[in-house]
Amino acid sequence: MEGHDNDKELVELYLSRDKSAVERTQKRYDKRLMGLARSFLGDIRDAEECVNDTYLKAWNTIPPQQPDDLFSYLARLCRCTAYNIIEKQQAAKRRAQFVELTRELEECIPDKSRDASPEDEFISALINEYLESLPRDKCNIFVKRYWYGESIEQIAKEMGFTKSKVKTTLHRTREGLRKFLERKGVQP
């Protein structure tokens, strides 16, 4: 298929250390990566810094990485970079949407764990297990919201749903995640 063939060509450029790799990646994915960065970072200069760092990280990590889906790989790097920038920012500067996302996800935390120190790997594995149990649409909505940081309006438009349905679905899915984490014994 066309998408993957072009990704293969791009990855080959990185592997052969062809300097046009970054420029061509930028041409293909810059708009989407900027969209992702802007989901988390309010300041456009921060988003530009984030995306530029993403390209640098891609250049430095491919090889040894050889991603099949280049955009997913870049998106992951971009998200990590965005969070690093956020962590350095003062709370007041954090984007309202990012604060909203963290507030929504508070609902997923079992009551007993609110004072706990998180074990990232354990929680990540449980989240993946939970996502596996979800019907496709619900999984997509959840990932679009909390991984890609998309707005409700954007998700509704992409999925062909009303905003109300997206909000309801997210609410129920967060509730489901909370119960799932409780059953799995997420404890202080």
Next chain:
Amino acid sequence: MNGYDILMAMDKTDEKYIEMSESFRKTACKPSRAFKTMIGFAAAAALMTVTAGATILTRFANKDSVEKYLAEESVNILEEQGLALNYTAENEHIRLTVDAMLSDGNLGKMIMTLEGLDEKGLERIKNFDPLPELYLADGVTGEYIANPDMGGAANITGGGHVNYEARTDTTITCVATLDTWRIEVGKPYTLRFGLRDPALPEEQQHKRGEYDVLTNNLMEGISLDTYFTPNVESKMLKNEDGVTVYLSEIGLFTEDDKLAQFYTSKDRHETKLTPKDGVFGKNVEFDHLTVNTDPSLDKPKTRMWFRDVIDVNEYGGIEINGVKYTEE
């Protein structure tokens, strides 16, 4: 632990969910048009054109099977338009993949793949006609919705086709044609699926209340939430007398009395699609043709589902019984 920690933990979300979420784009139009309005079809076609350009190419998960049913050109049309849905749901017996769900506002077509997960599921798929019943339920309340055409049953299947060549040891692909002209576009619905358990005698597979939904159902619990918003291109065609037919990628629909009579007559001739750049029409192969002339309807409903998905932009019109219908 706080919400920020959960957000951070999501950083290690498995790549398959990230890719799936990114590649999934419903190209359905905004769910706010009445399906009977032709303007809606034109708007849907326009939106499809814009959206298709921006949509990531989606690929059929069961492409080999889908290609046994649809011509390669049809499969390409659907993938280019981002209509490879690949929605999955399962219970202990059956995994359902809805490969594509197509609707033009009046007709619907679902391509789906069933996979047997246990002995019961596998036996059903291998040894009996595995085309499931499709039941319509209200997407909010969950209650089944009676279909007047089906004597009150909730079944919306207009017909269907099982291609036994599209079979592996554990899967089979089917196509169901749907009557969606009664369905209110923009309203949330839930499609539920029914497959009889052949192990039970016929007399034990009785109706549930007035909706004729299976009580012993191998696909219990499997459902699909949808809005039936049109997601394929269509166009309105007229003849010299102003009679209207709607031509879409998946079929033909008309409310004309004379055409209803023609299509129910024994002497009906083939329907031909007229290429834009050609002279001679091309006979249409169709899966299913049905005419509803119930007196309770204000107008008869004639529906023809094409065997393949067509590119409506390649055709200037259609010819029925020697009469040409063209775009205005």
